[in-house]
Amino acid sequence: MKKEKRTTILRFYSFTKGLRHNFVLALLTMAISVFAGYMTPQIIRVTVDSVINDSPFNLPSFLATQIENMGGRDFLRQNLILCALASLLFAVLAGISTYLSRMNMAKGCEGTVTKIRNTLFSHIQRLPYAWHNKNQTGDIIQRCTQDVDLIHNFINDQMMELVRVVFLIVVSLALMFSMNAKLALIAFIFIPIVVGYSMIFFVIVGDRFRIADEAEGKLTAMVQENLTGVRVVRAFGRERFEKDKFNKQNDLFSDLWVRLGHVMGVNWGIGDLLSGIQVLTIIAAGIVFVVDGAITEGEYLAFVAYNSMLVWPTRSLGRLLSELSKTGISSKRIFEILDAEPEKDAETPVTPPMDRDIVFKHVNFSYGTSGEVLHDIDLKIPAGTTLGILGSTGSGKSTLTYLLDRLYELPEGSGEITIGGVDIRNIALSHLRGNIGIVLQEPFLFSKSFKDTISDGSNRHDIESVRKYARLAVIDDTIDRFAEGYDTQIGERGVTISGGQKQRVAIARMLMQNTPIKIFDDSLSAVDMETDAKIRESINKNVRGTTILIAHRITTIMNADQIIVMDKGRIVQRGTHETLSKEDGIYKRIYDTQRSAT
Incomplete structure (x- = not known):
C-alpha cells in the first residue's frame, strides 16, 4: 500500500x-x-x-x-x-x-x-x-x-x-x-x-x-x-x-x-x-x-x-x-x-511495400474466453487479386481480418502472417494500418458533413476527389438529393441516414484512402442486390489492389479470384465460384438456397 x-x-x-x-x-x-x-x-x-x-x-x-x-x-x-x-x-x-x-x-x-x-x-x-x-x-x-x-x-x-x-x-x-x-x-x-x-x-x-x-x-x-x-x-x-x-x-x-x-x-x-x-x-x-x-x-x-x-x-x-x-x-x-499495456512496434519495425502476396501460415487463434476461433489456417492471397470469404456467424471470417490489421496480436507459436514475406509483427503499425482499408458491417461515422466524412483519413479534401469516390460507392446521387448536398451534416454516428447509405459512405471513405489492401467485412449487407451489383462492378472496373470480401451473399463474392468457405474456425472449401458451385458442400447449399429465393 x-x-x-x-x-x-x-x-x-x-x-x-x-x-x-x-x-x-x-x-x-x-x-x-x-x-x-x-x-x-x-x-x-x-x-x-x-x-x-x-x-x-x-x-x-x-x-x-x-x-x-x-x-x-x-x-x-x-x-x-x-x-x-x-x-x-x-x-x-x-x-x-x-x-x-x-x-x-x-x-x-x-x-x-x-x-x-x-x-x-x-x-x-x-x-x-x-x-x-x-x-x-x-x-x-x-x-x-x-x-x-x-x-x-x-x-x-x-x-x-x-x-x-x-x-x-x-x-x-x-x-x-x-x-x-x-x-x-x-x-x-x-x-x-x-x-x-x-x-x-x-x-x-x-x-x-x-x-x-x-x-x-x-x-x-x-x-x-x-x-x-x-x-x-x-x-x-x-x-x-x-x-x-x-x-x-x-x-x-x-x-x-x-x-x-x-x-x-x-x-x-x-x-x-x-x-x-x-x-x-x-x-x-x-x-x-x-x-x-x-x-x-x-x-x-x-x-x-x-x-x-x-x-x-x-x-x-x-x-x-x-x-x-x-x-x-x-x-x-x-x-x-x-498502466494498461499499449500496442507496441517491433524493436526495429520495417516499412516494406504492401502491394505484395499475403500469406497465412498455420494460424491458430483464441480470444481467451472460449476455444480456438481459428485452427490451422493456411491461405495465400496473391497481390492484386480478390479473395471471397463465406461462412456462418462465428466461423472466424472477421477474425482473419482483425489479425491481418493487428487489431488483435497473433501470439508467438500460433502461426505466422506475412506480407511480401515479412511477418506483420515486424511491420510498423502505422505503416501496416495506413496501407489496409477496412469497411465494417456496421461502420462508424463521425458527426461531420458528407464531404468531410468521405475525405477523412485522406490527404485530399477537394470536392472533385470526394465526388469521384462517392460515385464509385454509388452514393453520389443520393448525397445530391440532400438539401445541402455534400455539406449536409450526417449526425452523430450517422443516425440521419439509412444503414445502406452509411455503408456506402464508409466504402467511399475507405476507397479515397487508396490503400493497396482493401477489406469489405460484410459491408454490403444493408444495400439491395441491385445496388450491390453496381458497387461491385464499379469497384472491379476502377479500383486496383488486393481485395478481401466477406459476405453472406454468394452474388457479392462470386466473381472473386479465390473463394474460401469457413466453418468452426477452419477452411473447409476453397476454389472459384465455378468449381465450388458444383462441389457438394456448404457453398453449393447456400448458393442453391439463395438462387431459389430470387
Whole structure:
C-alpha cells in the first residue's frame, strides 16, 4: 500500500514538470499569508497588556527600540489607531499573499491536469482493440472526466489546504506553547484524538467511495449504451424496460451515496463535538489561568484566538483525509488505464511495400474466453487479386481480418502472417494500418458533413476527389438529393441516414484512402442486390489492389479470384465460384438456397 501511494505521488510529480515554480511560489505566499494572519492576535495581546495596561513590552528588541524612539507606551496610548493600522497592514498583506498563492496554484494545477488529460487520452488511443472490448465506454468516459476532476480538486484545493493546515497547526501550537505550556498542552491533547478518528473514517470512506464510484461508472455506461442503441430501443419498444433498468441502477447508486453521506455525517458530527469540547475547555481553563495570574488578559485573548485557528485546521484535517481517500481511489482508476499495456512496434519495425502476396501460415487463434476461433489456417492471397470469404456467424471470417490489421496480436507459436514475406509483427503499425482499408458491417461515422466524412483519413479534401469516390460507392446521387448536398451534416454516428447509405459512405471513405489492401467485412449487407451489383462492378472496373470480401451473399463474392468457405474456425472449401458451385458442400447449399429465393 505504501509503495503504491509513493508511486502515485511520484506520478503526480512527473506531471508538474515546467510548472513546479508555480507550486513553490504558491507555498511561499501561503506561508506569508499564514504569518500575516497570526500577527493580529499578537497585536491585540501587546495592545491590551502593554499599551492599555502596564505590562512590559514582550517584543523583539528591534521593535521595542522602535516603539521607545516613537515615544513609548504613552505615545501609543494617545495614538491607538496605530495599533489598528498595524493590524490592517497585516490583513492587507495576508489578502495579497492569499491572492498570489491562489493564482500560482491555479496556474500550476490547470497545467498539471491538462497534462494528465492529454496523457490519458493519448494513452487510450494507443491501447489495443482487445482492451477496448473488455472495458465499457461509459466507465472509461467517467475515469477521464469525473475521476480527473477529483484529481483537479485535490491539486487545486486539498493539496494546498493540507500543507496550510499542517502549517497552521504547527505555528499555532508553537505560539501557544510560547505563551503558556500547560494551557497549550490541554489544547494539544485533542489533536491526536481528532486525527485518530479521522484515520478510521479515512479507511471507511475510501472503501465506500470506491463502491459508489464503480456504481456511477456502470450508470454512465448504461446511459451511453442506451443512447448509442436508441434505434433498437425504439424499434422493439423497450423504453419502459430501459427506464426500469436505469431506475434500478440509479436507485442503487443513490443508496450508495446516501450511505456514504451517513458515514460523512457521523464523521462531521463527532468532529464538531470534539471541536466544541476543545473550545469550551480552553475558554474555561483560560479563565482559571487568568484568575490565578498564570497569563495576562492579552495573552488570554491571543490564546483563545490561536485556539480558534487551531480548531479549524485540526477539524479540516479529518475532511481532507476523507477527500484524500476519494482522490486515492480516482487515482487508482486513472492509473489502471495508464498502466494498461499499449500496442507496441517491433524493436526495429520495417516499412516494406504492401502491394505484395499475403500469406497465412498455420494460424491458430483464441480470444481467451472460449476455444480456438481459428485452427490451422493456411491461405495465400496473391497481390492484386480478390479473395471471397463465406461462412456462418462465428466461423472466424472477421477474425482473419482483425489479425491481418493487428487489431488483435497473433501470439508467438500460433502461426505466422506475412506480407511480401515479412511477418506483420515486424511491420510498423502505422505503416501496416495506413496501407489496409477496412469497411465494417456496421461502420462508424463521425458527426461531420458528407464531404468531410468521405475525405477523412485522406490527404485530399477537394470536392472533385470526394465526388469521384462517392460515385464509385454509388452514393453520389443520393448525397445530391440532400438539401445541402455534400455539406449536409450526417449526425452523430450517422443516425440521419439509412444503414445502406452509411455503408456506402464508409466504402467511399475507405476507397479515397487508396490503400493497396482493401477489406469489405460484410459491408454490403444493408444495400439491395441491385445496388450491390453496381458497387461491385464499379469497384472491379476502377479500383486496383488486393481485395478481401466477406459476405453472406454468394452474388457479392462470386466473381472473386479465390473463394474460401469457413466453418468452426477452419477452411473447409476453397476454389472459384465455378468449381465450388458444383462441389457438394456448404457453398453449393447456400448458393442453391439463395438462387431459389430470387
